[in-house]
Amino acid sequence: xxxxxxxxxxxxxxxxxxxxxxxxxxxxxxxxxxxxxxxxxxxxxxxxxxxxxxxxxxxxxxxxxxxxxxxxxxxxxxxxxxxxxxxxxxxxxxxxxxxxxxxxxxxxxxxxxxxxxxxxxxxxxxxxxxxxxxxxxxxxxxxxxxxxxxxxxxxxxxxxxxxxxxxxxxxxxxxxxxxxxxxxxxxxxxxxxxxxxxxxxxxxxxxxxxxxxxxxxxxxxxxxxxxxxxxxxxxxxxxxxxxxxxxxxxxxxxxxxxxxxxxxxxxxxxxxxxxxxxxxxxxxxxxxxxxxxxxxxxxxxxxxxxxxxxxxxxxxxxxxxxxxxxxxxxxxxxxxxxxxxxxxxxxxxxxxxxxxxxxxxxxxxxxxxxxxxxxxxxxxxxxx
Ligand code: NAD
Numbered sequence: 001x002x003x004x005x006x007x008x009x010x011x012x013x014x015x016x017x018x019x020x021x022x023x024x025x026x027x028x029x030x031x032x033x034x035x036x037x038x039x040x041x042x043x044x045x046x047x048x049x050x051x052x053x054x055x056x057x058x059x060x061x062x063x064x065x066x067x068x069x070x071x072x073x074x075x076x077x078x079x080x081x082x083x084x085x086x087x088x089x090x091x092x093x094x095x096x097x098x099x100x101x102x103x104x105x106x107x108x109x110x111x112x113x114x115x116x117x118x119x120x121x122x123x124x125x126x127x128x129x130x131x132x133x134x135x136x137x138x139x140x141x142x143x144x145x146x147x148x149x150x151x152x153x154x155x156x157x158x159x160x161x162x163x164x165x166x167x168x169x170x171x172x173x174x175x176x177x178x179x180x181x182x183x184x185x186x187x188x189x190x191x192x193x194x195x196x197x198x199x200x201x202x203x204x205x206x207x208x209x210x211x212x213x214x215x216x217x218x219x220x221x222x223x224x225x226x227x228x229x230x231x232x233x234x235x236x237x238x239x240x241x242x243x244x245x246x247x248x249x250x251x252x253x254x255x256x257x258x259x260x261x262x263x264x265x266x267x268x269x270x271x272x273x274x275x276x277x278x279x280x281x282x283x284x285x286x287x288x289x290x291x292x293x294x295x296x297x298x299x300x301x302x303x304x305x306x307x308x309x310x311x312x313x314x315x316x317x318x319x320x321x322x323x324x325x326x327x328x329x330x331x332x333x334x335x336x337x338x339x340x341x342x343x344x345x346x347x348x349x350x351x352x353x354x355x356x357x358x359x360x361x362x363x364x365x366x367x368x369x370x371x372x373x374x375x376x377x378x379x380x381x382x383x384x
Contacts, residue, residue, distance in 0.1 A: 001357065002032040003341070004068030005050075006061045007039035009078040012304060012319075014042035014326035015333060017072035017093065020053040022334035027054040029342065030356055036064045043326035065089075069359065070344075072337055076102060085109040090344070090359065092116065092337055094131060097373045097381050098266035107374040112361055114371040115381075116336065117265060126367050129340040133177045134332035139321035140181030140261065143288045144170075146321070147257045148189065150286040150306070150314050156190025167192050171255045172211070173248065173272045173297065174262030175202040178290060182259050183209045194251055197262075198236055198244070200226050214251055216244045233264055249277045258287045260297035268295035275299045283312030292317030343367060 033055040065081040073093035087110030095115040158165035170186040175197040196214035269291035289301035303319035322329040346360035
């Protein structure tokens with residue numbers, strides 16, 4: 001059985017779906033692997049490293065698609081390759097299922113497409129396949145470094161003979177995987193950190209990392225709702241949104257750095273920082289909007305652009321931070337994919353290939369069933 005790796009057809013994506021180490025693991029399991037020439041180059045994985053790991057190199061994405069039973073990708077297949085898909089092929093990637101306009105084509109072609117973002121994250125056996133966590137963890141770390149680079153003062157306190165340097169005040173909005181890593185990184189750099197999230201459970205995690213919890217008042221009804229969502233984001237009331245804006249407004253007036261991470265799968269990111277608040281912020285302060293690619297938490301942020309407001313605030317629209325750490329992000333992403341792909345296999349019942357593994361697609365399996373957005377001609381994506 002052959003697994004293919006295609007190159008991202010997007011100049012702003014430096015990651016690759018499988019690394020040479022992942023190829024070695026798959027070769028040991030008995031797979032053949034074909035890699036599009038140059039697919040790993042931006043992550044510092046040259047074709048020669050893939051060849052040394054036992055992969056063949058193909059000159060085009062179409063060649064990879066026509067040869068492979070399982071096609072791995074960071075995001076999606078290049079448009080030019082979809083005509084070459086045949087029934088029974090498997091696509092594995094971060095397919096952005098709620099905005100993906102190619103799913104009908106995948107279904108019509110009879111391909112099974114797995115969108116890795118839909119992983120049921122509370123399942124313990126799924127944790128080593130969790131691409132959102134592996135990428136968000138690195139992104140949270142790098143967001144702080146981006147902020148430190150944009151900021152014209154240091155993060156730690158310094159006592160010098162020329163005077164005392166005050167530590168930077170960092171505010172993190174949205175304390176999931178990325179937010180927690182951002183808190184830990186900002187603390188390591190010596191900043192004073194405050195953070196908020198609409199999940200009350202995040203308070204303890206913020207405090208355990210040495211951050212101060214920014215509390216937004218919550219009605220008994222909302223506290224109940226927050227509990228019932230099992231630790232995931234819930235839809236806040238208008239009153240909560242108003243109270244949250246007031247808490248954010250007060251905190252940001254004194255902040256030097258703000259990092260926002262709040263995203264809602266399949267929906268527009270919530271607006272957490274409004275123009276009126278930004279207008280009160282100090283000149284030289286920096287906002288890193290990690291949700292810039294899905295609508296933005298910060299008013300006025302633009303994906304992959306840095307803008308300076310009239311009052312001297314820098315707004316960085318950081319749409320794809322994991323790509324900036326392409327080598328490490330690819331390593332972890334590839335591990336996630338190998339862990340998932342190995343669950344698709346069962347010993348072959350074909351006598352000619354006894355002892356070999358065969359694809360065992362099973363929509364009753366809680367992981368496969370959750371990730372498959374097309375299968376046997378059907379579109380399986382649940383509405384949001
Ligand atoms: P995410 O990227 O979806 O969002 C980031 C954070 O923003 C979340 O903490 C979310 O609660 C918060 N947020 C969303 N809307 C908000 C709003 N309007 N105001 C304020 N904050 C808002 O989050 P994530 O990093 O993917 O994590 C989501 C949840 O999944 C967390 O509870 C996390 O602990 C949990 N998780 C569990 C597992 C596991 O059990 N294996 C693995 C990973 C994540």
